[in-house]
Amino acid sequence: xxxxxxxxxxxxxxxxxxxVMIDQTKLPxxxxxxxxxxxxxxxxxxxxLVVRGAPAIGVSxxxxxxxxxxxxxxxxxxxxxxxxxxxxxxxFETRPxxxxxxxGLDKIMQIAKEGKDxxxxxxxxxxxxxxxxxxxxxxNMRMGKNGSTLFDNDDTIMTHCNAGSLATxxxxxxxxxxxxxxxxGKNIKVIATETRPVQQGSRLTAFELKHDGFDVSLIPDTAxxxxxxxxxxxxxxxxxxxxxxxxxxxxxxxxxxxxxxAKQHGIPFYVAAxxxxxxMKSNPQDVxxxxxxxxEVTQIGDKKTAPDGINVINPAFDMxxxxxxSGIITEAGVAKPPFDVSIPKLFEANK
Amino acid sequence: xxxxxxxxxxxxxxxxxxxVMIDQTKLPxxxxxxxxxxxxxxxxxxxxLVVRGAPAIGVSxxxxxxxxxxxxxxxxxxxxxxxxxxxxxxxFETRPxxxxxxxGLDKIMQIAKEGKDxxxxxxxxxxxxxxxxxxxxxxNMRMGKNGSTLFDNDDTIMTHCNAGSLATxxxxxxxxxxxxxxxxGKNIKVIATETRPVQQGSRLTAFELKHDGFDVSLIPDTAxxxxxxxxxxxxxxxxxxxxxxxxxxxxxxxxxxxxxxAKQHGIPFYVAAxxxxxxMKSNPQDVxxxxxxxxEVTQIGDKKTAPDGINVINPAFDMxxxxxxSGIITEAGVAKPPFDVSIPKLFEANK
Numbered sequence: 001x002x003x004x005x006x007x008x009x010x011x012x013x014x015x016x017x018x019x020v021m022i023d024q025t026k027l028p029x030x031x032x033x034x035x036x037x038x039x040x041x042x043x044x045x046x047x048x049l050v051v052r053g054a055p056a057i058g059v060s061x062x063x064x065x066x067x068x069x070x071x072x073x074x075x076x077x078x079x080x081x082x083x084x085x086x087x088x089x090x091x092f093e094t095r096p097x098x099x100x101x102x103x104g105l106d107k108i109m110q111i112a113k114e115g116k117d118x119x120x121x122x123x124x125x126x127x128x129x130x131x132x133x134x135x136x137x138x139x140n141m142r143m144g145k146n147g148s149t150l151f152d153n154d155d156t157i158m159t160h161c162n163a164g165s166l167a168t169x170x171x172x173x174x175x176x177x178x179x180x181x182x183x184x185g186k187n188i189k190v191i192a193t194e195t196r197p198v199q200q201g202s203r204l205t206a207f208e209l210k211h212d213g214f215d216v217s218l219i220p221d222t223a224x225x226x227x228x229x230x231x232x233x234x235x236x237x238x239x240x241x242x243x244x245x246x247x248x249x250x251x252x253x254x255x256x257x258x259x260x261x262a263k264q265h266g267i268p269f270y271v272a273a274x275x276x277x278x279x280m281k282s283n284p285q286d287v288x289x290x291x292x293x294x295x296e297v298t299q300i301g302d303k304k305t306a307p308d309g310i311n312v313i314n315p316a317f318d319m320x321x322x323x324x325x326s327g328i329i330t331e332a333g334v335a336k337p338p339f340d341v342s343i344p345k346l347f348e349a350n351k
Numbered sequence: 352x353x354x355x356x357x358x359x360x361x362x363x364x365x366x367x368x369x370x371v372m373i374d375q376t377k378l379p380x381x382x383x384x385x386x387x388x389x390x391x392x393x394x395x396x397x398x399x400l401v402v403r404g405a406p407a408i409g410v411s412x413x414x415x416x417x418x419x420x421x422x423x424x425x426x427x428x429x430x431x432x433x434x435x436x437x438x439x440x441x442x443f444e445t446r447p448x449x450x451x452x453x454x455g456l457d458k459i460m461q462i463a464k465e466g467k468d469x470x471x472x473x474x475x476x477x478x479x480x481x482x483x484x485x486x487x488x489x490x491n492m493r494m495g496k497n498g499s500t501l502f503d504n505d506d507t508i509m510t511h512c513n514a515g516s517l518a519t520x521x522x523x524x525x526x527x528x529x530x531x532x533x534x535x536g537k538n539i540k541v542i543a544t545e546t547r548p549v550q551q552g553s554r555l556t557a558f559e560l561k562h563d564g565f566d567v568s569l570i571p572d573t574a575x576x577x578x579x580x581x582x583x584x585x586x587x588x589x590x591x592x593x594x595x596x597x598x599x600x601x602x603x604x605x606x607x608x609x610x611x612x613a614k615q616h617g618i619p620f621y622v623a624a625x626x627x628x629x630x631m632k633s634n635p636q637d638v639x640x641x642x643x644x645x646x647e648v649t650q651i652g653d654k655k656t657a658p659d660g661i662n663v664i665n666p667a668f669d670m671x672x673x674x675x676x677s678g679i680i681t682e683a684g685v686a687k688p689p690f691d692v693s694i695p696k697l698f699e700a701n702k
């Protein structure tokens with residue numbers, strides 16, 4: 001296993017005209033890198049959760065199109081655009097509800113359309129995809145620095161799911177804030193929830209924080225109330241899949257109850273999310289929460305842990321209302337309540 | 352698989368001078384019965400969680416002593432008592448912190464001491480152990496009837512962990528209340544939490560309720576807040592490992608947070624526990640919550656789901672304070688707040 005800290009290891013990277021990824025399905029047991037030169041393999045990797053996490057998937061899609069442009073034998077711009085459109089569809093269909101995937105693909109397709117000829121387009125796509133990856137890291141580091149001021153020396157910080165290096169190109173969002181807090185010289189501990197059903201907390205967050213030398217403790221999702229009631233937690237920070245302009249936060253199932261319990265115990269609850277995660281148009285009633293496959297709850301790997309044919313309620317996300325949130329950390333600053341005032345101000349300032 | 356409903360199937364039973372148990376380690380995949388004629392095998396079964404649940408373990412211990420009295424080659428009362436004492440120790444050491452196990456063993460040892468001779472003692476022990484098993488069912492049925500008045504037609508009832516038939520000789524405590532509610536003609540649905548880390552919710556509660564024809568849905572522990580916020584739950588009922596005279600309830604880890612969320616959403620939260628579960632002497636600060644092995648959280652079966660050497664906080668129980676509890680259901684009636692008044696009254700009335 002590499003001695004490099006995971007905050008510098010890249011979840012997805014462009015290297016010698018290939019896409020290199022950490023195979024997250026092998027974590028926490030093995031740190032394995034996979035290398036793709038065919039966009040179809042990148043699509044398969046996204047579908048099979050070799051790579052996951054909204055920002056990481058967006059960049060992976062862009063890299064997939066970059067590969068497709070190199071693979072294309074097109075002689076004309078029109079033919080190349082047609083090849084790219086075919087690749088875009090294949091890549092998009094792997095995770096159709098992921099906002100960042102569509103965002104990454106659309107951004108690259110726009111650049112392709114603006115290109116002069118085949119060589120110019122190919123060059124621009126590869127360059128832009130690499131810039132997207134670099135921007136992701138820069139944004140996370142700015143977000144981390146902004147968030148680090150909210151945490152104190154000797155804090156024990158709880159996090160839910162994985163909003164870490166492994167969900168982004170590197171450094172992470174919520175875990176980026178935790179990394180930046182440590183880098184600022186503060187002594188902190190972390191409590192990671194297991195995050196059933198897919199266990200990104202134990203498999204990924206515990207893995208990457210331990211790998212980077214953090215003092216991290218794992219708890220089952222049932223022990224959130226216990227650790228808070230017993231004063232083992234000072235603050236909470238989580239990521240987000242979508243943030244509305246009203247401060248309603250959609251994130252991994254279980255986030256809402258962590259926030260509710262934090263409020264009850266007087267523990268500040270923070271969300272870390274880049275501005276690209278904000279949905280400034282939708283209202284809470286517009287957001288549909290997708291249900292995932294029940295087998296995630298009824299078995300773990302091949303091991304069945306529930307009777308056959310049982311009903312399962314397995315929502316992917318839940319909604320945390322603004323009144324439970326102490327602050328939303330972005331690369332443009334920290335929004336504080338009331339969010340319907342502070343969030344639009346951040347966007348204004350970032351223009 | 353038997354067509355008999357599980358509320359009539361017995362978790363542990365005395366049959367032709369043998370102890371017959373459902374092997375709960377095989378659930379939910381197989382319904383297997385095991386038969387023991389040696390008390391050492393009963394001790395091993397308790398230790399290996401073939402049988403679990405406070406009331407079921409108490410009765411199993413008593414049956415273990417009944418087997419020991421039949422196995423003994425003692426010619427004198429003194430020698431038989433010595434053989435029984437050896438068996439008591441072996442049985443007790445399997446789960447030393449289980450209050451009901453000590454209770455069941457001590458009760459049988461007392462009866463042995465009061466016996467006239469070897470034959471009389473042996474006869475009395477076997478009879479008393481069988482009566483303990485029958486009493487457990489009767490108490491659960493009375494508790495169920497008392498509790499059923501608290502639930503309405505078309506209620507969806509959430510339960511945590513397994514306080515079911517499989518935790519008792521038959522019928523269950525919290526699930527006994529649910530069974531009695533259905534038997535009273537009310538149409539109800541049940542939501543079972545998975546209950547990590549040992550998954551008694553998915554493995555046992557979902558299994559026994561589905562087996563008995565209930566409309567039961569399984570959720571991950573992370574989805575409690577979601578189901579409550581989305582009005583999918585009307586009431587909650589759970590069991591208890593210990594209830595103090597002040598109404599402080601110790602139960603499976605995660606119970607406290609279910610109660611806290613129920614309170615936030617205006618959902619009544621009930622506890623079902625026989626009077627034998629009440630500890631009228633201790634104060635909350637006296638009760639030490641045991642930590643269980645971290646491997647319960649870091650792996651499932653042989654499958655590792657967390658990095659090696661990670662710290663784990665894995666408390667067996669948590670404490671739900673009285674202000675979150677709407678009522679405590681017992682065989683002697685339902686205690687309502689203030690519990691420090693109503694609980695002593697129940698004991699008075701039951702004298």
